Amino acid sequence: MKTERAKEILLNLLKIPSPSGSEDRIALHIMEFLHKLDYDVHIESDGEIIDLVVNPDAELFYEVHMDTIPMRAEPFVRGNIVYGTGASDIKGGIAAILLMLEELKKEDKDLNVGIVFVSDEEHGGRGSALFMERYRPKMAVVLEPTDLEVHIAHAGNIEAYFEVDGKEAHGACPESGINAIDQTFKMLEELKKLEPFNAKGKYFDAHIGLQELVCDNPYYLIPALCRGRVEARLLPDQEVEDILDLMEPIFEEYTLKYEYTEIWDGYELEPDEEIVVLAKKAMEATEIDEFGGMRSWTDAINFVYNGTRTIVFGPGNLDISHTKNEHIDVRDVVTASEFLKALNEIFGKS
CATH class of the missing domain: 3.40.630.10 (Zn peptidases)
Structure with missing residues (x-):
């Protein structure tokens, strides 16, 4: 059989x-x-x-x-x-x-x-x-x-690793620091607002999201550094270079550094x-x-x-x-x- x-x-x-x-x-x-x-x-x-x-x-x-x-x-x-x-x-x-x-x-x-x-x-x-x-x-x-x-x-794809920095402060004093986790999610919110990532497709929709986030914070502190990976799925007819032009100003504003590890058109x-x-x-x-x-x-x-x-x-x-x-x-x-x-x-x- x-x-x-x-x-x-x-x-x-x-x-x-x-x-x-x-x-x-x-x-x-x-x-x-x-x-x-x-x-x-x-x-x-x-x-x-x-x-x-x-x-x-x-x-x-x-x-x-x-x-x-x-x-x-x-x-x-x-x-x-x-x-x-x-x-x-x-x-x-x-x-x-x-x-x-x-x-x-x-x-x-x-x-x-x-x-x-x-x-x-x-x-x-x-x-x-x-x-x-x-x-x-x-x-x-x-x-x-x-x-x-x-x-x-x-699908096409963009994958980027990044570091977002903030300002360290005692955990009970958030107004004295800049929370790197908060900054990371503000960055993600800005990326999600971009028109290409709200596009609907025939077989699947465009999407962007976090797939990895690490914030070392062994003490009672406002976290000052986050490292992570963002992944974007593109529709077959979306041009990677056009979308990178929209993403990069946001990365420049929020990150200490970033690096694209995967870029391809669908x-x-x-x-x-x-x-x-x-x-x-x-x-x-x-x-x-x-x-x-x-x-x-x-x-x-x-x-x-x-x-x-x-x-x-x-x-x-x-x-x-x-x-x-x-x-x-x-x-x-x-x-x-x-x-x-x-x-x-x-x-x-x-």
Whole structure:
């Protein structure tokens, strides 16, 4: 039964910790799986990053990352639900690809697409960057948790680390100090008022918020320094440079210093683009009927920036990814595998 086989493949992947920078064991496991099926595996490496490539001359590639965040939850099973760090992001996607490859061999069918398993997506995206330095496929499917939606749009992003300073005073004398926490929230209120962050989108809305805030204050004091990280999600048609021009005067007013650590534009594919048309046919063949937009950074950005037209698709739920409650329904893994298999066949006939 496919669900039981999917569960077995996924559990074997989850039992191997693979936080960013420690993908060697999971890469070896995947290589052994592929070699048993008689697939040739090309290893791409720059001495630090490892990518595994199958069918390197293909014009359409399926890409999935092997790394996860550091382990937060051990794997376990309840019925068809598999729990554990990486279950949703994105070892369920790896399992879908491996199940597809196994099915193709059983049915003696050709693999018409390329496959690449990359490292370092959760940390810096160096695995997909390395792949795109050496290969330039025409089209790609990047596997990420999309709840089986086919994402033809992708958010842009701005991430900035900052320090906000105030003036230290005794905790009982707030009028004598300047509270750095208060100043940080005043800054955030100003950022939230900016028009771009109140824009509504087709698949998601623009947003800005704090994702990290640290204020060391071991004594009874008005805090004089806060460090933090602000994260902005942009609509596909919003230009990063235009928004930076609006943000920077606010940063200049409130912060001691700030540094952008992520800046990228989003994108949206046109309905008549080849990869979208192919995906529509595979959707019809597998009763998947939802398009959507990816809200988080993915390797798709590295692909699109280098000219590869890319959709994002996969089993799993982005909302619960990285949480202690991360889990996936293996029936969705099977459905994802069937979509990828259908797309492989449709592309082979195109």
